[in-house]
Amino acid sequence: MMENTEKIIPVHLNQNSYDIYVGTGNLTKIAEYLENCCPGYKHVAIITDENVEPLYGIPAGEILSQTGREVDICVVPAGEESKSVEMTHLLWQQLTENGLDRKSVILAVGGGVVGDLAGFVAATLFRGLRFVQVPTTLLAHVDSSVGGKVGINIPQGKNLVGAFLQPQGVFIDLHTLKTLDARQFQAGMAEVVKYGVILDAEFFAFLENNTEKINARDNSVMTSIITRCCEIKAQIVQHDERETTGERALLNFGHTYAHVIETLCGFGTILHGEAVGMGMLAATRLAVRITQKSSLPASQKHEITSDILSLYHRLENLLKKLHIPTEFPILESEKILHVMLHDKKTLNGKCRFILPQKIGSCSFQTVDDTDTIIAAIYSL
């Protein structure tokens, strides 16, 4: 049964190509997978967090130990605070002391925080180790584990330090959804909804039609959803691995505002996916305001605005049905603009946003009217 339903999504990136495996109960096959994607490895360090360690870190470690390989488990505190320079420094030291060498493998078992942190450690220790992802949260399944962006936070902002490191493989086991708490699941669904808005109207409609099954974490519906998100992300990453052509930037829909929320509320207070949900709504309100202020003829303005508003209401409705919080927290304007100006996406001192026009159609725009950027945060 399990074998029959496993899906394999290839990510074509020349010498950096790899496969994403999506299955149910397939974590039991991790030894076999690792053998295939990391030939000749003798030592693997599992990086995980204190919540995931007993559920999946230790079981994965036991399976791998049975192959005779040396296996270490490094456990970090759960939460965004672990994506710090200090934690990275500790891991560099611990892994060196444990005797890892250039042929060793780093296996990330956890959510986005663990994947980003472990990936950055793998990208930099000994100038680069092989890296494999076992994402255990919905957000990591559909977003952070695919595409090779790894990184950590500094006080100035999220993910300001990092690298591009494609993993040797990504192994998604749907069983991990069973142990995910409701808030984490809902936050992950915000990133799922994002794929619909930016690129796939049909997928957005599928989500609208399946909110009950999604909330019940129906295995078949969730398999379809995760597979589709990985396909979309793989396609984007194939076209624009290092975010140079602009296509990959579409994935940042909602993220300019989201990073402000995460930075100002303290990393981890509001989950990344939750901030993305709030950020998508704010960016959509910004799209309405920018259209209103544009020099287009009135009739065209009206038409575009009504498209964006229709999207806005469907988006808000879908987020609410999925129990994703939609209220932007109260923040000081000056601080908001300070964070935005230091965002990686900012260029030549101007903020850049992905602005939606209708479902499946968005564009990348530079916005220098800071009053409008702030006004869109709280009202249409």
Added chain:
Amino acid sequence: MMENTEKIIPVHLNQNSYDIYVGTGNLTKIAEYLENCCPGYKHVAIITDENVEPLYGIPAGEILSQTGREVDICVVPAGEESKSVEMTHLLWQQLTENGLDRKSVILAVGGGVVGDLAGFVAATLFRGLRFVQVPTTLLAHVDSSVGGKVGINIPQGKNLVGAFLQPQGVFIDLHTLKTLDARQFQAGMAEVVKYGVILDAEFFAFLENNTEKINARDNSVMTSIITRCCEIKAQIVQHDERETTGERALLNFGHTYAHVIETLCGFGTILHGEAVGMGMLAATRLAVRITQKSSLPASQKHEITSDILSLYHRLENLLKKLHIPTEFPILESEKILHVMLHDKKTLNGKCRFILPQKIGSCSFQTVDDTDTIIAAIYSL
């Protein structure tokens, strides 16, 4: 005059290709160079150290400011201690606060420490910025500025954390040799001698025949030397950019022992080049001992040993004529082996060395006889 003598050494690495410029007084043309190799840049951060800042950092900054670009100068303390996680963290923060963005450029103006540190910052800030090298020490001219290895130290060892980041260009101005103190110059010459031993007997003989001119830093001889070293290094890096085929590993001749010296004496007490000089002699003594212990027929043993001994005496003699220290410091055996086992070059718990057989011919060997490794440190 200046224009006529400028040499350009291309480094062919597909989309990572770049040129090395070797000239005298050519730092005055830095604005023009940067324009060519970093099209469209608007903001450049010069990273330099407190010694180099007044000599070359500020002058370069003034030239670049005249182009209307935004120019920052970040100054770190001189010396190996600056290649730390803490300094890296400070630079990440300072550059972000200064408003650098993804299109900005990091310009390293200094020796190997500045180049390695600035390069690692460039490789990781915003997941990678463009990076240009202006090496100002002989060691940086011939070795650390070419090839794309960047990195920092952790308490467990030198360069254990880093990345491969090819610069957009390397600009070598022979004028910088005039301000280099004698010890730094001599340490740089140890790396020059290394190129002769590992790959080029003719070049080694040229060095033997020109020790007086070298010690006088004769412009014409030093131009030939720096150009030849860059050519050799470029060739090796072209064949083996990420040190996977073994060819690039040849450059590590003397480095297994050198890293032990640097780690145990405290980074910076003994200069890297000085440690490489001592390390090459120790590795050559190790080559003699390994040959003696081998199962080869006696006549063959004798022949190989006499080749290595001839190399040993020429090498020792040349180092002495160039005023490069040759005495290995007194260190505890247990500590030596601990550092070696955590060296990046160690694989599956076995130490690896480049062992010379004759000038221009070396091989990469795994050595597990730790008594012999230790004995070779102090005696033939």
